[in-house]
Amino acid sequence: MPRNTGSGAATEHLVRVTHPFHPLSGRQLLCVGERYNRSGRRLLLRIDDKSYCSVPPKWTDMSEPDPEISVGRERALFTVSDLMDLALLVRRLSCRRAGIGT
Template sequence: PAACISHENAASSSANQQLVRVTHPFHPLFARQLPCVGRRYNRHGERLLLQADDTAVWSVPPQWTDLVSPDPEVVMGNGRALLRVADLMELVDLVGRLSGKSATRSRGNL
């Protein structure tokens, strides 16, 4: 959707801002509805800029908000599974890199 696209500065009129709810259960802003003041892209993909107060702007992936439909794995888990298999595999890779072990070798031991 064309939600919270900002071609102006973050100080643009609040009338143009859409409210977005943070849905990721481990995010500090979970369940808060915040104005989206912009949209940016970085090497990890798209990020929404959410205004938490007068001075704080949080960069949040759209998947962690109500702008994106819930992930089918999470829905099928009916609240029991908070993490997707893809997220767990990414965590295995990260732990492997941080510990100096090969991510491929770590996956082979699963």
């Protein structure tokens, strides 16, 4: 049977939440659909009979492997993007502490 985006049954599969700070991290949940919003693609996960949550695929085991991590044979602790975000955060906090506007 061909997969159809309009059919929920065709897209249902188990997904593990892998984001370390997500409250459901480590749990395997049923993915009942996919949605798109201004932030991009989201997975709709069923928590229980009455509860659902929406998460980006990169927070699950459905994420595409990060090329930086793959090329580095998973030895890198941080990606370039992670380090750039950290540098920006340190700069903002330093400026705030010094009373300088950013």
